[in-house]
Amino acid sequence: MRALFRNTFSAAMRLDIRLLEYALAKAPAALPLTGQDGASTVQCMGIVSKIACVVLLSASSVFLGATNVIFDTDMGNDIDDVVALTMLYKYCGEGSARLLAVATNKDHPNSAEFLRIMNAHYGHADTPVCVGKTGKTKWDKLFCTPVCAMKDSNGNPKFPRADASVVREAVKGLREALSKAPDNSVVYISVGFSSNIAALMESEADEHSPLGGRDLAAKKIKMFSVMGGNFSDANYREYNVAGDIPAAKKFFENPPSDIVFAGYEIGMQTFYPLGRAEEFLGKDNPAAAACAAFMSNTGEKGSTARLRPNWDPSAVLAAVEPEYFEYSPKGDVFVGSGGETSFKQNPKGKCYFIMPLDKEGAKKVSERIMLKASGM
Numbered sequence: 131m132r133a134l135f136r137n138t139f140s141a142a143m144r145l146d147i148r149l150l151e152y153a154l155a156k157a158p159a160a161l162p163l164t165g166q167d168g169a170s171t172v173q174c175m176g177i178v179s180k181i182a183c184v185v186l187l188s189a190s191s192v193f194l195g196a197t198n199v200i201f202d203t204d205m206g207n208d209i210d211d212v213v214a215l216t217m218l219y220k221y222c223g224e225g226s227a228r229l230l231a232v233a234t235n236k237d238h239p240n241s242a243e244f245l246r247i248m249n250a251h252y253g254h255a256d257t258p259v260c261v262g263k264t265g266k267t268k269w270d271k272l273f274c275t276p277v278c279a280m281k282d283s284n285g286n287p288k289f290p291r292a293d294a295s296v297v298r299e300a301v302k303g304l305r306e307a308l309s310k311a312p313d314n315s316v317v318y319i320s321v322g323f324s325s326n327i328a329a330l331m332e333s334e335a336d337e338h339s340p341l342g343g344r345d346l347a348a349k350k351i352k353m354f355s356v357m358g359g360n361f362s363d364a365n366y367r368e369y370n371v372a373g374d375i376p377a378a379k380k381f382f383e384n385p386p387s388d389i390v391f392a393g394y395e396i397g398m399q400t401f402y403p404l405g406r407a408e409e410f411l412g413k414d415n416p417a418a419a420a421c422a423a424f425m426s427n428t429g430e431k432g433s434t435a436r437l438r439p440n441w442d443p444s445a446v447l448a449a450v451e452p453e454y455f456e457y458s459p460k461g462d463v464f465v466g467s468g469g470e471t472s473f474k475q476n477p478k479g480k481c482y483f484i485m486p487l488d489k490e491g492a493k494k495v496s497e498r499i500m501l502k503a504s505g506m
């Protein structure tokens with residue numbers, strides 16, 4: 131076991147599922163059986179083996195439980211948020227994650243509308259969509275607006291939306307979701323600006339909880355998984371940090387719970403092939419449509435081989451399957467005036483970051499992300 135587990139019990143339980151998947155994949159071939167991942171095929175010896183394998187996997191999923199997840203995104207700015215979210219849906223479908231809420235910190239209405247489309251398509255129509263009026267990146271043109279505008283042959287919206295009743299003001303929605311969760315059970319994945327988290331930390335007692343936001347977060351969130359910063363270059367002004375420096379400073383320098391960082395440099399080590407999104411995700415799929423729109427609207431139309439760095443997907447993988455990475459010791463993260471991030475080792479610190487991958491590790495992470503960001 132290479133990983134530094136923060137939650138040994140749940141990580142061990144997730145490992146059990148993978149051991150079963152491995153056993154299935156290695157079973158002698160006789161009867162083909164489509165695997166849970168869709169993109170892969172596992173084979174079992176015969177009818178009896180097939181039934182036994184399915185029963186084992188099903189029983190494991192029920193027994194092993196799921197990680198409670200909140201996904202906070204700047205959906206609409208870059209396409210890797212879409213890849214990351216499809217991974218989460220996959221984990222939910224497999225029983226290894228439970229999506230408590232999604233939140234957007236991109237201040238454009240079609241960011242939230244696209245999230246309602248995604249949630250409806252992937253069977254999460256009841257999941258709260260928390261919308262932050264952050265004032266950050268108020269433009270939108272790359273994929274949210276184009277996908278929201280798509281029509282079917284009758285001129286109706288191509289993709290159904292989750293009902294507008296699921297929309298919440300960000301802080302209210304996040305407080306509601308956290309208050310309903312068991313203590314120390316939530317993994318909060320942040321793959322955009324820290325605006326919503328900073329606002330949550332400053333919030334006061336309300337009808338959902340008598341606790342202030344910082345105390346509520348500390349009580350309910352066992353860890354944050356953050357795509358942000360650069361831990362190989364202390365002068366680098368990473369986008370998610372530079373986009374809301376005061377919020378990042380408030381959050382990173384005094385976090386309510388542990389933070390694992392997937393830095394810019396980790397995302398740059400593996401890539402998702404946008405040109406194969408429809409092959410991986412299926413036709414009439416809003417995520418595939420978003421990938422196509424992104425390629426078209428960023429001047430890459432016609433490319434079948436475009437590779438997009440796995441920044442946000444790395445944060446999802448670290449949240450749900452942490453054993454795919456190795457980690458730094460604990461320490462403190464500081465945010466510079468221009469959005470630079472620096473790390474200082476401190477055994478009492480709450481921050482740590484994913485270590486750069488070797489060649490074999492990068493191959494495994496790349497394959498795992500492609501597998502999880504495919505099919506349903």
Ligand SMILES: [Ca+2]
Nearest residue numbers: 204211321322
């Ligand atoms: Ca993002």
